Amino acid sequence: MRLLQILLLRLAMMAITLFGAAVIVFVVIRVVPGNPIAMMLPPGATDEDIARLTAHYGLDKSIPEQFVVWLTGVLKGDFGTSISLRQPVMPLVLGRLPATLELSIFALVLAVIIGGAMALTGTRFRGGRTEAVIDVANGAGLSIPDFLWALVLILTLGVLYPVFHISGRISPSLELPFTTQFYVFESLLRLRFDLWWDLLKHMFMPALALAIPLAAIIGQLLKQSLKETMHLDYVVLARTKGYGENHVILFEALRNAVLPTLTLIGVQFTFLIGGTVIIERLFSYEGLGNMAIDAVINRDLPLIQGIVLVFALLFTVVNLVVDLTYALLNPRLRNA
């Protein structure tokens, strides 16, 4: 009952947030100095052409009317036509979204593994030299942004010891049997492990660069909550029962210590997705972020608004998923 309430409330909030994002995008795009029609027309267009196109896009109507027309279009999935690529925006954006999703999720998995391992090791050997080393590593991970980590990775694992690929999503020489854009997922389903391995070798460095700052945050917060939990009565009780330190940390303390980290991962995951914009560019990875930068360079406003709205939708969905997971895991909410 309580869960349903939370779900409905969150869905309502999500709708409001998205509406807000739509308003902001609309306002910002309309404030643009310069006539959007002028950018769409070839040189030598007549006044008649201009008038016809203006009427076609509804730009001769009042601003609120324009907003209604625009919003109905957006809700139907009509984001207009890209000026630089001369194709409808929606399929363009949807074609690139899977690549970005796969990269972000892979990065999240890496961050959880690295951060979790650091927190657990730090808690197991707390107070010693191991913990000090982990603290320094966390500090470095936090104060250096993903852009610089990516460049360091390119130099070390891409050029000095070329273990991984530094550009693209998959080797261009390979023949692709894929019908969807979820290459990693589909290659597994088709049992094409050669393709899967090639994809991972391309994805590993951008994903790791995105993962390092998040891993540092997870490592720091989870270690802190674990150490606090270790003093609680029930953990002490487990220890007096004769369980070893590893068992106590993994099976008693972790369950309770993980909740604050989980909330944080949600917020930070949206930052990670934001980071894909620049990281994809750096690794010539053909995702949504790379497309966003081209769109900004070309001042392709229809494409930009499509990308921004899809990112906004992605962020709100991530927040929704985190809230629901939290509600499911938190015993106080689950049993109420």
Added chain:
Amino acid sequence: MRDARGTVRRKAGLKLWLSGGWLALIALLTLAAGWVSPHDPLAQDLFAGRLPPFWVDGAEPGYLLGTDSLGRDVLSRIIYGGRVALGVALIAGVSTAIVGSVLGLIAGYYRGWADAVISRLVDIWMAFPPVLFAILLIAVLGTGLWSIIIAIIVIDWTRFCRVVRAETMNQSQMDYVSSAVVAGHVRTAILWREIGPNVLPTIVALLTLEMGIAVIVEAILSFVNLSISTDAPTWGGMIAEGRISIHQAWWVLVCPLIVLFLTVLAFSQFGEGLKDRFDPVLR
């Protein structure tokens, strides 16, 4: 307790000296760029293209850090690129600090409807992801240094506003504020003359962190070619060129990268060090 405090203090001191020293060095070099840079950063010499730095065989003595594919001196370009980086950091950082802190001071001291409006604004602002904000702003404002600076101010003022508001609220509870009220000072005067100076250390620490952010934002935007025109030297632009010729001339990427790395790290460590030093618990 005293011992622990001493260690933290000494550590913070070393952090401050190292990072402050590096920042001072970069600032001096960029200010005196006209005298200290060995070459014109824009001068091309196709016969002297891709010369390696001094510790590698085949280096030319005149080019300490080597040259890029067009024969431009890497060291000179780093020095002139520093002007852009530090210039953006200073202007964007200070402007962001002023906008955010003034709003934070007002919200934290007057409370009431001013606080309600400003705090709501901060909440709404922070709900919008910075990257999307940046994409939209740069798309609308066009490329160039001023767009970057405006984008940083518009996106990041909330960082200052939140912290300064909280700190102002703390300070307002203190005895010296009550005495000023009893002494009959005007509220506005108390805010700017009494509370302002006490909140300043917090603002300065935040400002240092913000300047580090501004340096990296400028580098990223010039890397993707959304900053000033391509021939003007910027660290991000050099890294972009170095990324292309990474297999032929790694130093074009490595040299500006190291400088950028150290500068960003220095700003963040300097900010952290200042925070430690000004932290009333440790002081």
